[in-house]
Amino acid sequence: MRGMKRRLPRRKIIVLLSLPLMIGLLWSLKSPLAPDKLLYSARQMFDDESAKPAPIFGSAPFVIVLDAGHGGHDPGADGASGQYEKDFTQAITQKVYQLLLKESAFIPYMTRTEHTSIELEDRAAFANSQRADAFLSIHGNTFPEEPTVSGTEIYYYKPDSVAFAQTLQRAVVKASGFKDRGIKKEEWRVLRLSEVPAALLEVGFLTNAREESYLLGEKGQNTIAQGIVAGLRNYLDIR
Numbered sequence: 001m002r003g004m005k006r007r008l009p010r011r012k013i014i015v016l017l018s019l020p021l022m023i024g025l026l027w028s029l030k031s032p033l034a035p036d037k038l039l040y041s042a043r044q045m046f047d048d049e050s051a052k053p054a055p056i057f058g059s060a061p062f063v064i065v066l067d068a069g070h071g072g073h074d075p076g077a078d079g080a081s082g083q084y085e086k087d088f089t090q091a092i093t094q095k096v097y098q099l100l101l102k103e104s105a106f107i108p109y110m111t112r113t114e115h116t117s118i119e120l121e122d123r124a125a126f127a128n129s130q131r132a133d134a135f136l137s138i139h140g141n142t143f144p145e146e147p148t149v150s151g152t153e154i155y156y157y158k159p160d161s162v163a164f165a166q167t168l169q170r171a172v173v174k175a176s177g178f179k180d181r182g183i184k185k186e187e188w189r190v191l192r193l194s195e196v197p198a199a200l201l202e203v204g205f206l207t208n209a210r211e212e213s214y215l216l217g218e219k220g221q222n223t224i225a226q227g228i229v230a231g232l233r234n235y236l237d238i239r
């Protein structure tokens with residue numbers, strides 16, 4: 001064995017050992033800025049579960065299913081002024097729907113157009129049956145114990161919904177100027193049962209008197225509706 005060692009000169013050993021390193025270096029120089037790699041790492045930083053290829057969209061028009069939270073015998077939460085969440089969600093969802101109708105890139109649907117009761121299962125099933133490109137459930141948040149709590153937050157459940165939730169959150173916060181409470185994973189039934197990219201948006205806190213008056217006002221609702229449409233456009237890459 002000692003004899004074999006002597007037959008390999010030291011320089012040759014160094015060259016042999018550094019060969020894989022050099023190949024690795026050349027390989028990394030060849031494609032250091034591959035866009036898919038950048039996207040992967042940026043998303044991985046945000047949430048490990050989102051570490052999967054970006055969704056590949058078909059072409060416009062895109063089917064959007066809007067879900068006004070609660071309704072009928074389910075009033076949702078009570079706001080600071082005593083108004084029901086179901087009325088707020090109905091009003092703002094209608095505004096988003098009307099804006100989407102004006103754009104040829106969208107085919108919008110609403111899970112309820114009136115003050116009716118609809119099961120959570122049926123809301124998700126409707127989005128699935130329409131093969132929606134995006135399913136958005138719209139709500140108003142509450143925290144009666146502490147009326148100063150404020151801000152926008154959004155929920156997703158499945159990994160394929162992270163990009164949608166993230167893009168929408170950014171656009172709504174930008175439009176409203178509300179505090180950004182971030183995106184959160186939660187097993188809400190309407191999200192768990194959805195087979196399409198789905199998010200549940202808590203636009204703001206109805207139990208915060210200042211935020212509630214913005215959310216119930218015509219101007220505030222129009223601004224947020226425009227923010228939601230901007231988020232949908234960004235998510236679906238519509239110019």
Ligand SMILES: [Zn+2]
Nearest residue numbers: 069076139140
């Ligand atoms: Zn709600």
